[in-house]
Amino acid sequence: MCIAEFWSDSVETTRALAGALAARLPAGSLVLLDGCMGAGKTTFTRGFLAGLGHPDPREVASPTFALHHRYEGGRLPLNHLDLYRIEDESSMHRQGIIESLDDHEAITVVEWPGVLGALQERALVRVSLVPVGDTGRRLRFTFELSAAEGLLEGLLSALRT
Ligand SMILES: Nc1ncnc2c1ncn2[C@@H]1O[C@H](COP(=O)(O)OP(=O)(O)O)[C@@H](O)[C@H]1O
Numbered sequence: 499m500c501i502a503e504f505w506s507d508s509v510e511t512t513r514a515l516a517g518a519l520a521a522r523l524p525a526g527s528l529v530l531l532d533g534c535m536g537a538g539k540t541t542f543t544r545g546f547l548a549g550l551g552h553p554d555p556r557e558v559a560s561p562t563f564a565l566h567h568r569y570e571g572g573r574l575p576l577n578h579l580d581l582y583r584i585e586d587e588s589s590m591h592r593q594g595i596i597e598s599l600d601d602h603e604a605i606t607v608v609e610w611p612g613v614l615g616a617l618q619e620r621a622l623v624r625v626s627l628v629p630v631g632d633t634g635r636r637l638r639f640t641f642e643l644s645a646a647e648g649l650l651e652g653l654l655s656a657l658r659t
């Protein structure tokens with residue numbers, strides 16, 4: 499594992515970090531987003547979609563109401579899951595959520611991933627967002643080692659611009 503921490507002082511910086519990550523991930527990647535309500539997980543997902551070259555990232559719904567959105571039109575499709583309301587693994591199966599984890603054509607981003615249990619081990623990157631005041635966010639990226647090198651460079655360059 500490789501851990502890197504970044505400081506974001508604005509929505510734009512959070513989105514830029516997400517976009518830099520998205521631009522460099524291969525199809526089939528699983529990305530987990532940790533953080534409390536309002537930490538910026540959905541904001542991060544919007545930046546992520548922009549980084550995939552999706553035509554209109556503002557479209558990203560703040561789900562918690564719908565559990566699964568699939569966005570086409572960028573470099574790769576994005577599955578966006580919000581598991582806040584999911585109670586256990588059996589209800590994930592009932593709602594077809596597990597299938598999107600096996601989607602090797604797309605990238606999958608998951609908010610509230612705890613209910614995935616051991617399936618979380620498949621993640622290439624875990625991002626944990628911690629609010630500091632109104633507009634500050636600490637972003638901690640935990641990469642699977644094989645993925646770390648190119649991705650870190652991309653994140654650093656997002657902060658420089
Ligand atoms: N640096 C920042 N990064 C991300 N979001 C921020 C930041 N500063 C303020 N915010 C605000 O925090 C809120 C995050 O909401 P959201 O992305 O829906 O969180 P979550 O999906 O984690 O519940 C938004 O209103 C956003 O404008």
Ligand SMILES: [Mg+2]
Binds near residue numbers: 539540561562580609
């Ligand atoms: Mg959210």
